[in-house]
Amino acid sequence: MLTFYDLGMAFGDYAVIFIRLFVGDDVGNMSWMRNDAKDAKARIAYDSVLLVQPRRPESSEFLQFEQDVKNRSLQDYNFVYGDIEVNIFITAFYDSFLIYAQILNETLTSGGSIRDGFNLTRRIWGRTFQGIGGTIAIDTNGDRDTDFSLLDMDTSTGEFEVVGNYFGELQQFKFVDGISIYWYQGKGPPVNEPRCGFTGDAPECQTFELPAVTIAGIAFACVIVVLTIIAALVYRKMKLESDLHSLWWKIKSTDLLATTTGSRIISRLSLAQSLGGDSKSKDDGAQMFTTTAFYKGNTVATKKLKIKQFHADRVSLMELKQMRDIACPNLTRLVGLVVEPSHLVLVTEYCPRGSLQDILENESIQLDMDFKNALLTDLVQGMTYLHGSPIEVHGNLNSSNCVIDGRFVLKITDFGLTRIRRLEHKSVDFQNSRAQLWVAPEHVRNLPNKTVSHSGDVYSFGIMLFEILTRHEPYEDELEHANISDVLSKIQVGLNPPFRPMIPQTTEKNELIKVMKDCWNEDPKLRPSFQSLTRTIRKLSGISAGHNILDSLLKRMEQYANNLEDLVEERTRAFLDEKRKSEELLYEVLPRSVADQLKNGHNVAPEAFETVTIYFSDIVGFTNLSASSLPMQVVDFLNDLYTCFDSILESYDVYKVETIGDAYMVVSGLPVRNGTEHVRQIARMSLSILENVVKFKIRHKPDAILRARIGIHSGSVCAGVVGRKMPRYCLFGDTVNTASRMESNGEAMKIHMSEDTKGMLDAFGNFLIETRGEITVKGKGAMTTYWLLGEEIREV
Secondary structure, X not given: OHHHHHOOOOOOOOOEEEEOOOOOOOOOOOOOOOOOOOHHHHHHHHHHEEEEEEOOOOOHHHHHHHHHHHHHHHHHHOOOOOOOOOOHHHHHHHHHHHHHHHHHHHHHHOOOOOOOHHHHHHHHOOEEEEEOOEEEEEOOOOOEOOOEEEEEEOOOOOOEEEEEEEEOOOOEEEEOOOOOOOOHHHOOOOOOOOOOOOOOXXXXXXXXXXXXXXXXXXXXXXXXXXXXXXXXXXXXXHHHHHHHOOOOOEOOHHHOEEOOOOHHHHHHHHHHHHOOOOXXXXXXXXXXXXXXXXXXXXXXXXEEEOOOOOOOOHHHHHHHHHHHOOOOOOEOOEEEEEEOOOOEEEXXXXXXXXXXXXXXXXXXXXXXHHHHHHHHHHHHHHHHHHHHOOOOOOOOOOHHHEEEOOOOOEEEOOOOOHHHHHHHHXXXXXXXXXXXXXXXXXXXXXXXXXXXXXXXXXXXHHHHHHHHHHOOOOOHHHHOOOOHHHHHXXXXXXXXXXXXXXXXXXXXXXXXXXXHHHHOOOOHHXXXXXXXXXXXXXXXXXXXXXXXXXXXXXXXXHOOXXXXXXXXXXXXXXXXXXXXXXXXXXXXXOOHHHHHHHHOOOOOOOEEEEEEEEEEEEEOOHHHHHHOOOHHHHHHHXXXXXXXXXXXXXXXXXXXXXXXXXXEEEEEOOOOOOOOHHHHHHHHHHHHHHHHHHHOOOOOOOOOOOOEEEEEEEEXXXXXEEOOOOOEEEEEOHHHHHHHHHHHOOOOOOEEEOHHHHHHHHOOOOEEEEEEEEEEEOOOEEXXXXXXXXXXXXXX
């Protein structure tokens, strides 16, 4: 170690690790004291030594075992241990014998052979045993997971002491409470490579003289650098002038597209829905909210200022540039101005979650302390940046001027543009303005002359801190019995103690209450700065200066993830349910294949069908029946009848076209073609309907006999969707007219059909048909028609 010192290695760049397996004898004496002149150097050198040795057990069993070993050594071998510790390996020998005995017993119990060394050994692997020194862990390779101690020299005593232990069974290293490793002059652990390298020849440690050429080159480079700096300053000046006169801020009124609703409604609804809360609040009419518009595809916030004339002088242009140069995520961005003859419109970044006042007033939104701390952190960070920027001060800070963006980040708004806001404030009644409740007393006393200061912003922050902690409006209790001017008068007077919002007893007590009271101190000089508030809030909230912004945002979002998931799931279920209902309704109005095309956004082209069969029916005597019934009775009767008919249709390959009064129209063979099967489907359906009409009872006239007249005809038609608002699938062609004539020229409780239909039914050979004969049909002349009587059921 003296050589280690002489080589210059004992001053924090190196550490010596000595592994001492045998403890308690003369091997590896670690004492540095020899009582000679070299002790001083050795003492410094030993500061770099770390000692690793087997951990000495501390259990009472081990201490008793150690004493037994000392007694046995004296008795049997006349060896006196004295102050020397018993070697830890003696304990290991003893434990090994006990483990071996245990394994032998287990082997004999299980019927194994004690001569099977392989089996005996494998029984030990992957197990733990209780030994004199504690638990003995054997891994799956048969190796013992040994405990070790790390020792470092105590700088006050010069003796090595245990600073930490490695526990083999747990595979963990733990420092001893209250003890740490001493590194030379507090430098910490040595780096991987010394600053000057292992051989001391690192370039940064070499000294050399520069040649004249190099010096000249450096001088030339310095000149170039100076010229570059001058050029940069000139360019910066020119760019500043260019920016001031670029009119980037000017927005044409025609470029702003108005939205249908104000941001007040949008903000509150979106916030409540996003957080799983109700969209109602305790006071929806207490505040004023900005309106929104669309500008270049984005939603922006707009505020109409009562300024009749605006002159863009150099001061105003510089203020606009200062607003554009803002680069803080906790301050809203200025988009521009719309200059109109009678007013000015301020266009800024839009935050869809509403204002901080929105959140605090909405009792359905649960805010835990973590979320409140996040809001406070955003607020103080934004104000710290603002106070350090050319804008310097806010002057109108309150909870309605703090908005929440889509990522739940708080952003401060309504700052800067001093010249414009001074013109705007001329029209404000300060004595009756609710916003003055956040203004510092020294500024309230100057009203109507508006003054601002850093300490005034801190006071406003204190009032906002009261709102966040209590979720109450400032001076809420006082305003129930007095008006705003009375409250402001009490603030102006400067009572002792000062007149401030009353803290509810239910408010959770924490250190932020003291911060709040410091912020609204009557003496502006005693109020903290936002820089100190940033440190205090971070300390109380546990949010470090270098915290991961993304993790912070995700943590805020996770607080409402469950509510969001439940809300999305509920809305999705409702949407799917409504979608299913609308599809079912659509399928009732239009054929499924046609409805599917319309759903997919495709146009349904008209289509010609070579042959289909059309069914018409009506109720005989329906006019007289309607005349003797109430309107609701007629509706109920038709509803019962057509419900019965509709249920019959489900058993056949047919499509119900429409019902008009007592008329009922059905077709088969379209929109999906089915060969010649359509005539049989209509015939069978007609027979089934006729059979059910016989059994049908009218609710309000149970004794009345219902009689239906049915007509069917087969032929070609053209079909397509007609209309956009209430689309209908309609049939066109002479076949429709002829089928209608078959019904109107038929007889009660009979199925009247044309010769075309009769010819197609004959192909099946099992329908009972009777010839009616030749009749005169309007528009068709003489036609031979037939009655459909029934169908023979053939055994298969």
